Amino acid sequence: MKASQFTISTLKETPSDAEIASHQLLIKAGFIRKLASGIYSWMPMGLRVLRKIEHIVREEMNRSGAQEILMPVTQPGELWEESGRWQLYDEGLLLKFKDRHDRDFCFGPTHEEVVTDIARMELKSHKQLPVNFYQIQTKFRDETRPRFGVLRAREFIMKDAYSFHNTLDCLQSTFEQMHETYSRILTQMNLEFRAVDADSGSIGGSGSIEFHVLADSGEDLIAFSSDGTYAANIELAEAVAPETSESPLLPIKKVETPHQKTIADVVEYLQLPIESTIKTLLVEGSDTSLVALVVRGDHTLNPLKVEKLSTVRQPLTLASEADILAATGCTPGSIGPTTLDFPIIVDRAANALRNFTCGANENDYHLCNVNWSRDTPEFTVEDIRNVESGDLAPNASGTIEIRRGIEVGHIFQLGNKYSAPMKATVLDAEGKAQTMVMGCYGIGVSRLVGAAIEQYHDDRGIRWPTSIAPFQVVLIPINATKSEQVHKTAHQLYQQLLDAGIEVLLDDRDQMRPGVKFAEAELIGYPHRIVIGDRSLTNGEVEYVNRHTLENQAWPVAEVVAKLKSAVLGSPAVD
Ligand code: ATP
Ligand code: MG
Numbered sequence: 348m349k350a351s352q353f354t355i356s357t358l359k360e361t362p363s364d365a366e367i368a369s370h371q372l373l374i375k376a377g378f379i380r381k382l383a384s385g386i387y388s389w390m391p392m393g394l395r396v397l398r399k400i401e402h403i404v405r406e407e408m409n410r411s412g413a414q415e416i417l418m419p420v421t422q423p424g425e426l427w428e429e430s431g432r433w434q435l436y437d438e439g440l441l442l443k444f445k446d447r448h449d450r451d452f453c454f455g456p457t458h459e460e461v462v463t464d465i466a467r468m469e470l471k472s473h474k475q476l477p478v479n480f481y482q483i484q485t486k487f488r489d490e491t492r493p494r495f496g497v498l499r500a501r502e503f504i505m506k507d508a509y510s511f512h513n514t515l516d517c518l519q520s521t522f523e524q525m526h527e528t529y530s531r532i533l534t535q536m537n538l539e540f541r542a543v544d545a546d547s548g549s550i551g552g553s554g555s556i557e558f559h560v561l562a563d564s565g566e567d568l569i570a571f572s573s574d575g576t577y578a579a580n581i582e583l584a585e586a587v588a589p590e591t592s593e594s595p596l597l598p599i600k601k602v603e604t605p606h607q608k609t610i611a612d613v614v615e616y617l618q619l620p621i622e623s624t625i626k627t628l629l630v631e632g633s634d635t636s637l638v639a640l641v642v643r644g645d646h647t648l649n650p651l652k653v654e655k656l657s658t659v660r661q662p663l664t665l666a667s668e669a670d671i672l673a674a675t676g677c678t679p680g681s682i683g684p685t686t687l688d689f690p691i692i693v694d695r696a697a698n699a700l701r702n703f704t705c706g707a708n709e710n711d712y713h714l715c716n717v718n719w720s721r722d723t724p725e726f727t728v729e730d731i732r733n734v735e736s737g738d739l740a741p742n743a744s745g746t747i748e749i750r751r752g753i754e755v756g757h758i759f760q761l762g763n764k765y766s767a768p769m770k771a772t773v774l775d776a777e778g779k780a781q782t783m784v785m786g787c788y789g790i791g792v793s794r795l796v797g798a799a800i801e802q803y804h805d806d807r808g809i810r811w812p813t814s815i816a817p818f819q820v821v822l823i824p825i826n827a828t829k830s831e832q833v834h835k836t837a838h839q840l841y842q843q844l845l846d847a848g849i850e851v852l853l854d855d856r857d858q859m860r861p862g863v864k865f866a867e868a869e870l871i872g873y874p875h876r877i878v879i880g881d882r883s884l885t886n887g888e889v890e891y892v893n894r895h896t897l898e899n900q901a902w903p904v905a906e907v908v909a910k911l912k913s914a915v916l917g918s919p920a921v922d
Pocket of ligand 1: 457488490497498499500501503504505754755756757789790791792793794
């Protein structure tokens with residue numbers, strides 16, 4: 348490709364509404380253009396990257412034995428009524444509309460309903476299973492806060508696959524195969540990632556694993572054990588119980604804490620270690636009007652863990668100040684578990700404390716040296732907090748370390764969540780109808796473009812891994828209009844590189860200064876750059892610059908093709 352015939356639309360300024368590097372760089376380097384909030388066009392340079400990722404994903408899915416299909420983005424509401432998700436799918440994410448006959452439709456945010464409808468029509472016998480259908484398709488989710496460019500868009504591209512099985516064992520084996528396939532895809536893209544245990548969210552089902560690209564800008568927190576055997580999204584990561592304190596029980600003591608509202612205030616005022624205090628939060632209950640949730644003063648509540656408890660009303664709703672006052676006679680800052688007459692759920696770490704401090708259920712007072720059972724009504728112990736770095740990891744696997752990640756893929760064991768309500772059955776060996784067992788597997792193709800940039804950029808711009816770069820090599824001739832030799836060498840190298848199967852951009856725009864071209868090349872992030880100028884050509888050489896190391900070398904013209912071939916087409920990331 349010649350730059351003179353290719354629309355390169357870089358900007359001088361960093362867009363002010365873009366908060367993180369990938370969003371800023373995708374706009375600044377002219378890869379995407381915004382049409383509306385969370386809705387982007389892919390410009391020629393950006394589309395090349397997107398297609399590269401699609402290609403890697405498609406090859407690996409095909410290698411796994413999955414079959415590509417393409418389902419419509421427009422989906423009839425009736426199918427969603429059948430699965431029970433027309434009203435329930437993550438509040439507001441579903442973009443609904445009507446056709447001219449007043450029939451309900453939505454723009455597909457995911458395709459479980461459509462694929463299950465296909466499966467129930469096309470798959471008749473147990474002998475046809477297992478089957479794994481996939482597509483690479485546009486999705487729409489009316490996200491509450493579209494942000495970070497392509498990382499959280501409203502319209503985006505996903506590879507989604509859906510498998511159908513006779514037995515759970517068979518599902519398990521496809522699930523493991525998809526785990527392996529996703530690892531291969533991300534390895535081919537040269538990304539640093541982790542597979543972590545995850546919550547299944549509104550897609551539902553039992554087991555699920557998320558794939559996270561590690562990046563400080565990630566929205567998710569992931570917890571690993573120091574021995575590397577445990578990894579889970581913090582939403583799900585188990586907080587194990589610390590050993591119960593052995594200190595002797597001290598007599599309870601009531602202390603005055605005037606105007607001390609937060610736990611930080613109380614700790615400062617009473618000069619206590621925060622780990623010896625507890626916080627009591629009141630939420631609405633399912634059978635009782637209120638439920639008390641207790642965590643250690645330095646810990647935070649994990650709402651997803653709490654929502655799974657049957658005593659707590661869903662969605663999790665904090666009690667109003669008026670309800671708290673009516674039930675306890677005090678304001679939220681002075682509550683403690685000692686005299687409450689509704690269910691009390693205590694986190695494992697809070698339960699391990701002795702002689703702790705808590706609110707006295709009386710404004711401006713706290714109690715010190717409180718002890719479970721001796722000073723409190725009955726309670727239950729659950730894991731309801733977020734893990735923290737340094738905590739003990741589950742299964743004696745060391746201590747917890749926490750990093751940020753961008754969720755780029757998610758694989759689920761759905762079981763019969765969709766196949767049962769939608770009556771997707773096949774005939775078993777005895778000729779009886781049996782409900783198919785399903786799995787589903789998503790990878791965010793457009794999100795991966797942004798995630799890769801989050802890992803690969805510096806203050807000059809993007810540093811594409813060669814496997815997904817828009818062009819592998821850029822050739823920049825200097826003063827080609829004046830120097831016949833430069834012009835000729837550049838065009839010869841260009842042709843030789845094309846012949847060698849290397850994706851090369853010849854920057855033949857003659858109106859641009861070399862310095863501007865270099866800065867632009869660094870912004871766009873081609874991994875390999877060759878500069879052809881009269882001065883080095885007198886020695887029969889050109890200048891090579893590596894975008895990752897910014898290293899600069901003189902290469903003999905005659906060796907350029909061979910050297911680039913080995914740099915670009917060298918050993919594959921995955922065999
Ligand atoms: P998130 O938790 O980030 O909202 P999700 O768990 O709702 O994502 P899934 O339903 O698991 O997403 O979708 C599969 C994949 O699709 C995700 O792992 C992600 O890579 C991609 N994806 C989901 N939502 C978006 C979005 N708004 N923009 C871009 N990609 C997305
Ligand atoms: Mg997910």
